[in-house]
Amino acid sequence: MKKIIVQKFGGTSVADTDKIKNVARLVIREKELGNDVVVVVSAMGHTTDHLVKLAHDINPNPSARELDMLMSTGECVSMSLLTMAIQACGYKAISYNAAQIGIITENVHTKARIIDIKTDKLRESLDEGNIIIIAGFQSVTEDGEITTLGRGGSDTSAVAIASALNAERCDIYTDVEGVYTTDPRIVPNASKLDEISYEEMLELAHAGANVLHPRSVETAKHSAVPLRVRSSFKCEDMGTLILGVEKMEINKPVAGVAVDLSQVRVVVCDIPDTPGEAATLFSSLAKENISVDMIIQSYARKVSNTNDIAFTINKEDLDKTKSILDVVVKDLGAKEVSFDENIAKISIIGAGMIDRPGIASTMFRTLAENNINIRMISTSEIKISCLIDKENSQNAIKSLHEVFNLGCDTIADVKGTLPDV
Amino acid sequence: MKKIIVQKFGGTSVADTDKIKNVARLVIREKELGNDVVVVVSAMGHTTDHLVKLAHDINPNPSARELDMLMSTGECVSMSLLTMAIQACGYKAISYNAAQIGIITENVHTKARIIDIKTDKLRESLDEGNIIIIAGFQSVTEDGEITTLGRGGSDTSAVAIASALNAERCDIYTDVEGVYTTDPRIVPNASKLDEISYEEMLELAHAGANVLHPRSVETAKHSAVPLRVRSSFKCEDMGTLILGVEKMEINKPVAGVAVDLSQVRVVVCDIPDTPGEAATLFSSLAKENISVDMIIQSYARKVSNTNDIAFTINKEDLDKTKSILDVVVKDLGAKEVSFDENIAKISIIGAGMIDRPGIASTMFRTLAENNINIRMISTSEIKISCLIDKENSQNAIKSLHEVFNLGCDTIADVKGTLPDV
Numbered sequence: 005m006k007k008i009i010v011q012k013f014g015g016t017s018v019a020d021t022d023k024i025k026n027v028a029r030l031v032i033r034e035k036e037l038g039n040d041v042v043v044v045v046s047a048m049g050h051t052t053d054h055l056v057k058l059a060h061d062i063n064p065n066p067s068a069r070e071l072d073m074l075m076s077t078g079e080c081v082s083m084s085l086l087t088m089a090i091q092a093c094g095y096k097a098i099s100y101n102a103a104q105i106g107i108i109t110e111n112v113h114t115k116a117r118i119i120d121i122k123t124d125k126l127r128e129s130l131d132e133g134n135i136i137i138i139a140g141f142q143s144v145t146e147d148g149e150i151t152t153l154g155r156g157g158s159d160t161s162a163v164a165i166a167s168a169l170n171a172e173r174c175d176i177y178t179d180v181e182g183v184y185t186t187d188p189r190i191v192p193n194a195s196k197l198d199e200i201s202y203e204e205m206l207e208l209a210h211a212g213a214n215v216l217h218p219r220s221v222e223t224a225k226h227s228a229v230p231l232r233v234r235s236s237f238k239c240e241d242m243g244t245l246i247l248g249v250e251k252m253e254i255n256k257p258v259a260g261v262a263v264d265l266s267q268v269r270v271v272v273c274d275i276p277d278t279p280g281e282a283a284t285l286f287s288s289l290a291k292e293n294i295s296v297d298m299i300i301q302s303y304a305r306k307v308s309n310t311n312d313i314a315f316t317i318n319k320e321d322l323d324k325t326k327s328i329l330d331v332v333v334k335d336l337g338a339k340e341v342s343f344d345e346n347i348a349k350i351s352i353i354g355a356g357m358i359d360r361p362g363i364a365s366t367m368f369r370t371l372a373e374n375n376i377n378i379r380m381i382s383t384s385e386i387k388i389s390c391l392i393d394k395e396n397s398q399n400a401i402k403s404l405h406e407v408f409n410l411g412c413d414t415i416a417d418v419k420g421t422l423p424d425v
Numbered sequence: 426m427k428k429i430i431v432q433k434f435g436g437t438s439v440a441d442t443d444k445i446k447n448v449a450r451l452v453i454r455e456k457e458l459g460n461d462v463v464v465v466v467s468a469m470g471h472t473t474d475h476l477v478k479l480a481h482d483i484n485p486n487p488s489a490r491e492l493d494m495l496m497s498t499g500e501c502v503s504m505s506l507l508t509m510a511i512q513a514c515g516y517k518a519i520s521y522n523a524a525q526i527g528i529i530t531e532n533v534h535t536k537a538r539i540i541d542i543k544t545d546k547l548r549e550s551l552d553e554g555n556i557i558i559i560a561g562f563q564s565v566t567e568d569g570e571i572t573t574l575g576r577g578g579s580d581t582s583a584v585a586i587a588s589a590l591n592a593e594r595c596d597i598y599t600d601v602e603g604v605y606t607t608d609p610r611i612v613p614n615a616s617k618l619d620e621i622s623y624e625e626m627l628e629l630a631h632a633g634a635n636v637l638h639p640r641s642v643e644t645a646k647h648s649a650v651p652l653r654v655r656s657s658f659k660c661e662d663m664g665t666l667i668l669g670v671e672k673m674e675i676n677k678p679v680a681g682v683a684v685d686l687s688q689v690r691v692v693v694c695d696i697p698d699t700p701g702e703a704a705t706l707f708s709s710l711a712k713e714n715i716s717v718d719m720i721i722q723s724y725a726r727k728v729s730n731t732n733d734i735a736f737t738i739n740k741e742d743l744d745k746t747k748s749i750l751d752v753v754v755k756d757l758g759a760k761e762v763s764f765d766e767n768i769a770k771i772s773i774i775g776a777g778m779i780d781r782p783g784i785a786s787t788m789f790r791t792l793a794e795n796n797i798n799i800r801m802i803s804t805s806e807i808k809i810s811c812l813i814d815k816e817n818s819q820n821a822i823k824s825l826h827e828v829f830n831l832g833c834d835t836i837a838d839v840k841g842t843l844p845d846v
Contacts, residue, residue, distance in 0.1 A: 021482040055502065061442040062506055063513035070512070073505035073520050077498040081476065084494035085483055091491070092484035099494050103524060104569055148525055 007172040008130070009034050012044040012140065012162035016179040017236035018082045019049035021089075028089035030177065030239055031135060035095065040130045042169065044140040044162040045086055047078025052141075068113030072142075072152045076102075079139035079158070087137045097135040100125065102142040103150070107161065109143040115154035116143055118161075121168040138165065156217020163220045167227035174229050175243075176216060177236040182244035183208065183215055185410035186261040190401050195412030197259060198242075201249035204259050205231075207353040207387040221246065249355045257363050258354040258408040263397050267297060267316040269347050269379065270325065274310040274339035281336055282313060288332045294321045298349070298382040298391060310339075314380060316391065319345065347379065348397035351389040352404055364388050370407045376400055428593040429551070430455050433465040433561065433583035437600040438657035439503045440470035442510075449510035451598065451660055452556060456516065461551045463590065465561040465583040466507055468499025473562075489534030493563075493573045496535075497523075500560035500579070508558045518556040521546065523563040524571070528582065530564040536575030537564055539582075542589040559586065577638020584641045588648035595650050596664075597637060598657040603665035604629065604636055606831035607682040611822050616833030618680060619663075622670035625680050626652075628774040628808040642667065670776045678784050679775040679829040684818050688718060688737040690768050690800065691746065695731040695760035702757055703734060709753045715742045719770070719803040719812060731760075735801060737812065740766065768800065769818035772810040773825055785809050791828045797821050 011031060018024050027045075035041045046052075055074050059066040066074075083099045090097040106122030129136050140158025143151045153160050159176060166174035181196055183205065188194040200208075202225035209218040215233055224231045224246065234243025275281050282301060289296060294317055302312040317325050322343065329341050350371075357363040367388055371378055376399065380391035392400055405411060432452060439445050448466075455462045467473075476495050480487040487495075504520045511518040527543030550557050561579025564572045574581050580597060587595035602617060604626065609615040621629075623646035630639040636654055645652045645667065655664025696702050703722060710717060715738055723733040738746050743764065750762050771792075778784040788809055792799055797820065801812035813821055826832060 021479060024483060058442060058502075058506060059509055062445060063509040066509045067512055070505045070508045070520060073508075073522075074502060077501045080498045080501075081479075081495060084491045085479060087491045087494075088480055088484040088487045091488055099491060101494075101571075150522075 006038065006040045006130075008042060008166075008169050009039045010042045010044065010162050010166035010169070010171045010174040011177060012158060012174065013046065013086075013177045013236060014158065014179070015046040015049050015051070017177050018045055018047075018086065021085070023236075024048075024082070024085050024089050027086055027177075027236065028093060030236065031086075031090055032093055032095055033239075034175075035135055039172070042126065042130070042136045042138065042165060042171070043086065044138050044158055044165060045079060045082045046140050046158040048082045048085075051078035051081070069149070072113045072150050075152055076139070076142035076150050079141050083137050083139045090135055090137070095135055096133050097137060098129055099137040099139070100129075101139045102161075103144045103148060105138065107143040107164075108146060109151045109153070111145045111147070111149065111151070113151055116145075116151035118143060118153070118164045121164055123168050126165075126169060154219075156220055159217050159220035160223060163223040163227075163229060163231065166229045167223065171229060173232060174224065175232045175234060176220075177234055178215065179236065180215060180233070181235040181238055181241050182233050183246070183260070185259065186401055186405050187263070190263075190398055191261075191405045191411065193411040194405065195410060197244050199245045199247065199252050200259055201252055201355045202246060203249055203386055204353050204355050205246050207351065207384065208260055208262050216246075252355070255356070256354065256409065257356040257360045258352045258410065259356070260353050261401050261404045261408070261410065262351045262353060263401055264349040264351070265394065265397070266319050267347060267349050267391070268319055268322050268325075269314060269316050269344040269391060270329070271312060271314045271342045271344075272329070272333060272336075272338050272340075273312050273342070274308065275313060276337045277309050277311050281311065284336060285313060285332060286315075288328055289317075289325065292324055292328060294318075294325055294328075298380050298389065300380050300382075316347075316349065316380070346394045347391050348394045348400075349389050349391050350397060350400045350404065351387050352408065353387045355386050357388075358385055366407060367404060370403050371400060374399055374403050427459065427461045427551075429461045429463060429587075429590050431463045431465065431583050431587035431590070431592045431595040432598060433579060433595065434467065434507075434598045434657060435579065435600070436467040436470050436472070438598055439466055439468075439507065442506070444657075445469075445503070445506050445510050448507060448598075448657065449514060451657065452507075452511055453514055453516055454660075455596075456556055460593070463547065463551070463557045463559065463586060463592070464507065465559050465579055465586060466500060466503045467561050467579040469503045469506075472499035472502070490570070493534045493571050496573055497560070497563040497571050500562050504558050504560045511556055511558070516556055517554050518558060519550055520558040520560075521550075522560045523582075524565045524569060526559065528564040528585075529567060530572045530574070532566045532568070532570065532572070534572055537566075537572035539564060539574070539585045542585055544589050547586075547590060575640075577641055580638050580641035581644060584644040584648075584650060584652065587650045588644065592650060594653060595645065596653045596655060597641075598655055599636065600657065601636060601654070602656040602659055602662050603654050604667070604681070606680065607822055607826050608684070611684075611819055612826045612832065614832040615826065616831060618665045620666045620668065620673050621680055622673055622776045623667060624670055624807055625774050625776050626667045628772065628805065629681055629683050637667075673776070676777070677775065677830065678777040678781045679773045679831065680777070681774050682822050682825045682829070682831065683772045683774060684822055685770040685772070686815065686818070687740050688768060688770050688812070689740055689743050689746075690735060690737050690765040690812060691750070692733060692735045692763045692765075693750070693754060693757075693759050693761075694733050694763070695729065696734060697758045698730050698732050702732065705757060706734060706753060707736075709749055710738075710746065713745055713749060715739075715746055715749070719801050719810065721801050721803075737768075737770070737801070767815045768812050769815045769821075770810050770812055771818060771821045771825065772808050773829065774808045776807050778809075779806055787828060788825060791824050792821060795820055795824050 109116035530537035652667040
């Protein structure tokens, strides 16, 4: 049986007809290597944003069901155009939308989770010699209601399809050349990683390097499908392979440095130290779907018998958090709440730090030597994050990138859109 | 049980978000009259043309299946936006694409014919108090392949849905105010018809007045659904009602004058007069799907024992016809073929002419008095058509319009796009 390669092309890769023709060449190249090829596409360029804008012009609170109906159209356009481009080169190709295949989700709109992917039609079409092109991002419920997978949805579609088909690999083509040790716009000699583990990629993604949506990495990790992030435009470059840590040869303790500028620090001061106060606080936030990242609780002050609790949230949730805390803080009997947006979360990530002591202390010392105050610290098995003042973030990234020896000899040739810093 | 009104809005009626909001008001007005309302929409403005252009940029011969996949997206956009606009006004509304309802066609792409429309989901949604918005033009096969209905497809969707639901009426909202006695740009006092029969409308449509696609009129006639053509922009105007001739009170013998400038006259000269020569000629054209309109065969010349056959075809088919006749004419032993594009077909149409003799002679005399040569004549029960030189067409329309007393006292206030003359 032939190997199946799943390829995913993002919006910038199919932004116009010339770019779609370029994608057709990348698809055919993979077919010519003797593989069966299944392609997942996003909507052309900024189509989805444009559709959402139209919706909000018409209705400030559009229903989620109708938004899904609307947004799912973009991928059908790029899907059929790419199919025509492949056919124009003399290859057999066929497109399918999510309803035709059966990419089944729970009955939730705008951020559904996949529960099943039918493979009958896909296997049959591959057996007939077709290259298959599938609309990403979209899905359906068992009842035929159209749903979408939320942010990063096409990546998730591609990985889930690769998993359902037991694909050899899932190649995520994008407008960057792979995963870098850090943002090359800040550190010009940032080096592209040849390999990285799912776990490291997840931590990088959560820490603000938005090359891939964490959900797609989680799905790939779960089914052990190797992912490759590579450029649609520099196509001879092999990009970065993301795979299980057990298959990697780890040379360096730290794989990358990431920065996240979207966090806000919240401090609730002088909470009377009674059992359950943290639970009350965080469950009230969880109820409203607000994710909390770093959490620090101070030792209870002996005299006043009160606590401080500090945590970070995403900027998007700031207004909601303020109105929730207005109530909760009174209930808890706390004295005051403060919010600080002028912060940056700097993280070093590496599966290699597990068995190597001293990585954390190197990080803290390096920041100290650069006169950078650490306001909060959190750690996981393969990540250490420090909250610092925003104005120090560039300096922090550069010095950490250097001390952990992540640079390459050449200046990175950065194309495309990297996350804003 | 409530009466069901089906409304159809064309591309110009939903061309931008303001126009979509206007359409929402027209939908709600009908709902407020106490009716159940089912709405069929076309794609916004020139969306479909734009998509077809993209396809041809990518592949000069795009596959019909993929074209259908592509073109069907446009209606899904306008459908969900209109639904949001109605919801914004506080009304319950839900959108469905053709696959979700089950608008079933034969397995033919880009010009499929409807064989069944499932009504379960529609009736259920209406019972729940919803206004239903349906994507026009698109359909599916029993196997879930996406098909489209060809030119005028959304009109056909609307009429077929009205028929399946036993609707009280199907209102076709468009950018003209109704059906006129003739083109108001040529005859400024052309009057809008309050009523016209299916048969007259069919003849008018075939004779070049492209307010409605003939297929939708045929479908309406077949199921006796009254159609109303009315303006999306002058919405207090009741437009023109199209219904069975038996329900009409006929005052005038002639309802309208139409012109068709898209015909080409073909003359095959000196065909040896043997049995079956006409059959050979026209079956070779029919095989290539070329419609032939007027046909005249001259009396056989006694001396040479040859015939001339003249007929008209559509301009679009000219190249194909030329290459077919190159072969056929030799086979028949005819002397020569000539093509004349400088012609116009002028038709007078009216169910009232059936029992009134003298209409044809009035037409011929009027043209003669205006020094207009008649090159060919054809008649049906309710139509008389004359082929004349193109430069005489305006003069012919004006004088026929006057002699049959079709004008009104006021100058027509013409908005929107009428067929080019």
